[in-house]
Amino acid sequence: MKTIFLIDDNTTNLITAKNLLSKYYTIYTLPSAEKMFKFLEKINPELILLDVFMPVMDGFEALSILKSNEKYKNIPVIFLTGKEDEESEKRGIEMGAIDFIKKPFSPPDLIKRIEMHLTTEKDNEPA
Numbered sequence: 001m002k003t004i005f006l007i008d009d010n011t012t013n014l015i016t017a018k019n020l021l022s023k024y025y026t027i028y029t030l031p032s033a034e035k036m037f038k039f040l041e042k043i044n045p046e047l048i049l050l051d052v053f054m055p056v057m058d059g060f061e062a063l064s065i066l067k068s069n070e071k072y073k074n075i076p077v078i079f080l081t082g083k084e085d086e087e088s089e090k091r092g093i094e095m096g097a098i099d100f101i102k103k104p105f106s107p108p109d110l111i112k113r114i115e116m117h118l119t120t121e122k123d124n125e126p127a
Contacts, residue, residue: 001026002118003043006052007062008080011039013103017049019105021114033062036119047118052081052088053075060095069097074093080105 003026006017014029021027030036030045034057036048047064052059059079066072079092082103089100098117101110 002046003028004047004049005030005036005043005072005113006040006049007031007033007054007059008049009048009052009054013051013080017105017110020110024111025114031055033059039064044076045070047114048075048077049114050077050097052079053083060091061093063095063097071115074088078113078117 001024004021005028005118006013006014006021007030008017009031014031018027018029028039028045030039033050036050037101050059052060059081062080063077066075066077073096076097076098077102078099079089079097080101080103081088084102093102099113101113
């Protein structure tokens, strides 16, 4: 089963997404980007779902650190955001996020988009 990290400072979002996705994936829910980096020392996920707006370290800063680290730069990151903001979306994609999903998310849409990106990433791996 593929592993996904879900980072969000909202406990309700973590529980909702974990309940939805744990049927299909191994899900680690983490309340901050700092905790994500501690887990990355032990576990290498196939995908990271990352909230944009969090206290202390926001999603942009976390993505920047991920993309600048040789060990983590190829992990696909999907941003989750409750804010409809084209500028943030543009910035995230330019920094290397592979998608933006608006919160509250539609369960079928979230599942389909994760599935699509994990399939795409697998298809792009060298043989």
